[in-house]
Amino acid sequence: MWAPLKRRAFFWLWLGMIVASLGAWAQTVGAQWLFVNDPNAATIVTLVQTASTLPMMLLALPAGVLADSFDRRWLMIGVQIYFVTVAILLTVLTAIGLMPPALMLAFTFAVGVGTAMLSPTWQAMITELVPRTHIPAATRLDMISVNVARAAGPAIAGALIAAWGVPVVFALNAVCGLFLGAVLIAWRRPRVRRSDPERFFPALLAGGRYVRHDPMIRRLLVRLSSFVGPAAAVWALLPLIASRQLGLGAAGYGVLFAALGLGALGGALIIGRVRERFTANQSLILAALAFAASLGALAFAHTLWVALIPLMVCGLGWTATVSVVVSELQLLVPGWVRARAIAVYLMAFLGTLALASPVWGLATQWIGLTEAVLAAAALVAASAAGSYFFPFPERVYPDRSPVAYWSEPAFESEPDPQAGPVLVTLEIEIDPKDEAEFLVAMDALRLSRLRSGATRWELYRVGEAPDRFMELFQVPTWEVHRRQHDGRLTADDQAIEDAAFAFAVRDPRALHLLPPDASVTD
Template sequence: MVTPGGTTAEAPVSAWAPLKTAVYRNLWLALLAANVGTWMQTVGAQWLLIDERNASTLVALVQTASLLPVLLLALPAGALADTFDRRNLLISVQLFLVVVAVGLTLLTATGRMPPALLLTLTFAFGVGQALTLPAWAAVIPELVPREQLRAASALGSISVNVARAVGPAVAGVLISRAGVAPVFGLNAVAFGIFAVALVRWRPGNARAVEVPERFTAALRAGGRYVRHSPIVRRLLRRALVFLVPGSALWALLPLVANRRLGLNSSGYGMLLAALGVGAIVGGVLLPWVRTRLSANQFLLVAGVLYGAALIVVATVEVVPVVLVALLPAGLAWVVVLANVNAEMQIFLPGWVRARGLAVYQVVFAGGQAVGAFAWGLLADLAGLVDALIVAGVLMLIGSVTSQIWPLPELRGVNKDPATYWPRLRLAHEPDPRVGPVLVVVTYLVRRDREQAFLDAMDLVRGSRQRTGAMRWGLFREGEAPDRFVEVYLVPSWDEHLRQHGGRLTGADQEAEDRARRLAEGEPEVRHLLPAAAGPALADGGTP
């Protein structure tokens, strides 16, 4: 199949294909229950605050309290998920969430839930979510084939948005008939279901880490990878441009329902259900959309749809019209964010996948948390209508920038693991904690190949820095102009061993092979260790 840009695309995978895998299907259904509980909890918390003084800010702060922990803790959570057993981590966190939900239930039922305590416990709930998200996202590629990852990502969005459609509706009925406490109680049950499903899951190929990375080293390595990966940075920037104005709708919709449309909690649930239905349709249509529009075309269309929906919600007080406008907004939300999330999962190597996805979660949650707080303040200062119109205009402007900051083309990028460096043979084996380690590689390059070599080494630089190098430089010897010396500094011997044994990909190998083909003979390699570590001279192997 040929895409609009003239490139060949793989045949579309059914949106439901991952559900044919029993393990993924069981966990997806359990996660759906947890997502329903999460949306019920969000509606309950927001409705408890709707009559408080400064309700605009307090209601928006519910979203901020839920998402701020992701902003603060996603990176440590990603390092934990890449370092330790993800299943055990997920089980422990779900049990913690059950305890928090039970606490919310009991305190609300006994009338001991002031706004400050509600926001504190909402923050605690967000802590559990922050620890869950990177681990779960990193598990998905272990459950389904690579060609189904986009469909699995869309199913994840469908799960969230089925929950967004069902959870608020159920919460609205319960709140109107029995109060908020039963809503929090059902949330506890929902996360208990997810915990049980995780306990019953027995991974056939459990991920084994022979020597787990130290936590701080793993954290720094994840940050280094993202910092030196232009593709990851572009994906994150694209998500942020959509999220900041998009968060206005989620943050201010309770106030639209109550103040402009005169709806009760059930009516608010109906508005969220409309967003959810649109999002479900978006998840189902995502494979179809990808075959008919280029990535940047559907970014433009989705941004225009969402921006128009924001303006309609701001200016129209007719409930059916607002409901219709919310359907394409939900569709656009999923089409953009599910695609960016899937591209991240496909692109990131396994060794750093949870940490890279954690950075995505930071951007996702941070964009919404900061955006929700800002839109809430703007609504208090300038009015609800003006805040939504400003958000709509920003979304329309942001959609145009998809032509300036387009999504990268990832077809043909080889991210499969590649172990192509020969085994190191030193005069003695250093302690893994020894460092920093200076690696020196000398190349002999003919004058007519210099520029091509320099261009090739720029790609090598990115590879070195993503996989462990703190600093990198390429120098020419003054006494022998045809000799180029690559020098890079790795934090420890352990980090360099990990470069040898699991961090490199097919794309890294292609970049290095290109540079080596432009040099004469094999490069000379030396490893320089701190003097206190003793003599450590390499015998001419590959770095």
């Protein structure tokens, strides 16, 4: 589990992310506690959670495009400069008393914009810093960094608020951002060979297309959202549980938040051993049931010490679920689209969190705090049924290492990169007795073509020769097709194509159809 820390670059960046996350969690606590005694606190404190996470839903995929196209180190440095600037402005305005709820929500949203840029960039960079065999361990260490910060940040924030007030917490966030910025500046990243950056909007569409046509990734994201939606209640309602149900001040709220973080840290530490004994589906069921039971118990806690154990179990169940989903995702996605796929995951994760948080705030106003917490616990328990009735294949990790196995087109001159759309056709002749198996194999090939860049795929039988089929797939431009040739295809795509073409009685013949007015370059 600790092997990735032996790599110097990973260790320092991992430590920098702990410090930066500590400041971010402290900032969230400060923003929520600033208005906890407001008459509209049930709405405001849940909207703080929404304002901090909604940018991830809106901007994570564009951030993933940038992270896949440009130098990730310089991108993270730019984000830290932005973070520190926003944190300083927030500190000054709060200190001089110019921070009404609407402005606080705006600043919280601005911080969330930076997080939306940082998270997919960092998580995609992990695979550069450690070998593939260490990716699950590195993912768990990343979860540990988040949860160490989740445990320590709120506790520190509670103590600082009790002693000196909320502005000091925002100043702490600025200092933590400076630390990660210094680590990034000191790191001398090895030169990474990369192809010319993709144009923004085609790259954006390619990322969404890849996720849409990978059934395992889709199922992972649905499973995650069905858990996060109701589980978000514990984060959204914790300030109200602290102040109204338990009668605690800022320091007590920090202790409750720290209990969640400590439980989450414990989950990150033990999930590796759990996965040795249980499958991913079984791990998700156990995590959801443990979370549901502890959240239900929390609804009846009336003292600080009674509330700590359920909160620790909630933290453990939360981290176990997220850790399983992230580690599975990292192993499923090829490098050319990794940051975009992680961005889609973050959109599903934090977007669900952002949308669900105000719902639980409204539910509290309508039916009461205890009833809202119990309803959330029941829905988390119901989400466990998804892992039981809709399991995904266990430990099926396709080889997504890049492989250039397509032969080069026999053109006299290269088409213009922006020429398109381009229609690629392949004539495939098979033995009629293999038709049923061939069609099944071609359905898998359809998903492979669509993941790597095709916008349309069709298979036709030749009427004049029923044992012949024509495969057609369309890509937007010649540039996209060149990227299929030069970096998007993987060993898994090759295996899928080989399985389909194994039924051909002779090598399929490919043709590339261009628009009649397409220009060519010598």
